[in-house]
Amino acid sequence: MQTRKLIFPLLFLAASLLTSCGGSEDTSASNESMEASTSSEGTSSDDPAATMEKAMSDAMKQLGGDGETKEVVDFRELKALLPERIAGMDRTSHTGEKVGAMGFKMSTAQAEYGDGEQSLDVSVIDFAGVSMILASAAAWSSVEIDKETDSGYERTTMIDGYKAFEEYDSKRKEGQVSIIAEDRYIITVEGRNIEEGALREALDAVSIDKLKGLE
Structure with a gap:
């Protein structure tokens, strides 16, 4: 994932x-x-x-930036943002962890959803506002992308006021949508054998508004 x-x-x-x-x-x-x-x-x-x-x-x-090192959110709180059912698919796995290296930390929650050949992977990651790491993990956040092919597209955009990235291939029926919320979280939905609308539907099902109160 x-x-x-x-x-x-x-x-x-x-x-x-x-x-x-x-x-x-x-x-x-x-x-x-x-x-x-x-x-x-x-x-x-x-x-x-x-x-x-x-x-x-x-x-x-x-x-x-402000001289303060912020602690990442407990991954158990991030897991609570991922519902049991998304875009008509039941949750098949639900995990979380906190990892660190040389003083840098990130807290993550992941869930997998499936229905037959269809599958979605959803993750919420907290980098505690360390902008350089955030930019490294989501390089699209600092560039403008607008590309179309015969079978799909890649583009940077805004979703609900947040920086976002979308891509979809209609031939393979695969795609991804990612957003950066509150300058510290990356929410990503990746889908296989799914229709284009399922990606946004899955993103809408994540309780993104609740991230504002987490610390």
Whole structure:
């Protein structure tokens, strides 16, 4: 599902930021710390774990914009937004988890729905307002897309006041619709062997308005 695909960009971005935070800007401070430690005790007491923690803390402050690191929502609250039935299909699985890497976290809830050959995957992901990770996971949010082919389309748009992305292939009867809500959540519906209208119908069934009160 979409959520699994996003874990790897999260890990990659965290590692990249850690590398950049440990670059030239922090080198002099690190060297000074090591020199002070060596002169006072004769040996270096530089702690790699502490250095990593500080680097990630600084990165989070820069990415958060307001200098605050927000906690992600409990995935159990996100799971409650996914109903037992969507677009005429019964829910066949219902899972959630919180994952993290080097100080970055995301909370996710997923549900699968099916009826014969038809299936829908629905996910709600909370990145706690870390805009750079959000942009990495939903690259379409920073570009304009409007493409049509003989069998379908891809486009960025607005749905209920939120940035959104839609794609559908009528030959394969596959598609996706995603939105970014409250500047911290990505809601994604992916469908196979379904009619175009089922994607929007499934999105409408998710209790998106309730995200406003979650913290």
